[in-house]
Amino acid sequence: MDSLTQIALGSAVSVAVMGRHTAVWKAALWGAVAGTLPDLDAFVDHGDAMLNMTRHRAESHALFFLTLAAPPLAWAAARLDRRAAPSMNRTPSGDSDPRSGGTWGRWTLALWLALITHPLLDAMTVYGTQLLQPFTDHPYGVGSVFIIDPAYTVPLIVGVIAALRQKNARGLRWNAAGLVLSTLYLVWGVVAQQHVERIARDSLRQNGIASQGLLVTPAPFNTVLWRLVAVTPTQYFEGHYSLLDARPTLRWTTHERGAALIAAHGSEPAVARMAAFTHGFYSLSETDGRLFVTDLRMGQEPAYTFRFNLGSAAARANGGHPPTLEGLRPDLGTALPWLWQRLLGHDTPPPWRVTQGDRAG
Incomplete structure (x- = not known):
């Protein structure tokens, strides 16, 4: 805290x-x-x-x-x-x-x-x-x-x-x-979390999503609006549920975890450390030859607090690039109004969200 x-x-x-x-x-x-x-x-x-x-x-x-x-x-x-x-x-x-x-x-x-x-x-x-x-x-x-x-x-x-x-x-x-x-x-908070988890698991079953893990955690500053993340070997799904929603319907957005990168680099010390610390709620991506590992637990698509630049393959092999933090944060001017509206039960997508796919259930 x-x-x-x-x-x-x-x-x-x-x-x-x-x-x-x-x-x-x-x-x-x-x-x-x-x-x-x-x-x-x-x-x-x-x-x-x-x-x-x-x-x-x-x-x-x-x-x-x-x-x-x-x-x-x-x-x-x-x-x-x-x-x-x-x-x-x-x-x-x-x-x-x-x-x-x-x-x-x-x-x-x-x-x-x-x-x-x-x-x-x-x-x-x-x-x-x-x-x-x-x-x-x-x-x-x-x-x-x-x-x-x-x-x-x-x-x-x-x-x-x-x-x-x-x-x-x-x-x-x-x-x-x-x-x-x-x-x-x-x-x-624990009672509300268990209630939302049951709703999320029902929704995952309805959508045919066989998740390896499900994260249920409050959105910022409250225990009314909850953020949900479900992970599979290849993808992760993000959704939100408010206790004030008119009906227990979840809208999941689909995102790639970087399965090929995890297979290739999952045993590297920095990646393995993040996998263990996040209990598997992480993703890998590559930009301009640099490998990035992201903690999916803290933040919201696509802005995550703990996103680390692991450097290029050559730099990692030579031990010359310690991980650097390059986290992203949403603009509060748009994030806070959305947070309030979504908390009140309005099914409004986050204005900063990058959507690769949607599933509702």
């Missing part, structure tokens, strides 16, 4: 665990730090653009390593907390004075949860998060929420702000409510 969401989630989780055992702003600040730390791997250069993509959300997002990082981070938080307020005072009601500081154990639980909820939330997106490093580099991705979704983020922000402003039990209840609402939204 985006950085703002991870900061809000880390803060909300930390505030919920620490409660009145420390000042709300301290819990929120340390939670924001823990929620940000895993994404610092984005500043690590692994040598080429494709490695930077596939090694993001790796060790820094592993549950094992984050569990090891929680106790020393909590020790620092608890130590600074005690230095700021060395005595354990009580309020007239008998509660711990929020200025008295939390214990190392409570800080450990708070920051451990703030750390591990980061990759667990990332795994709900389609990108791919290597949760179980160093035991496996399998990239997990449920794909039931878009990387930026205000419906998930806003309740967290509102809850944290309320807790910071009110600094009492009512503020903590607002924070807890934000966590509950955002979690329920994730559950909703």
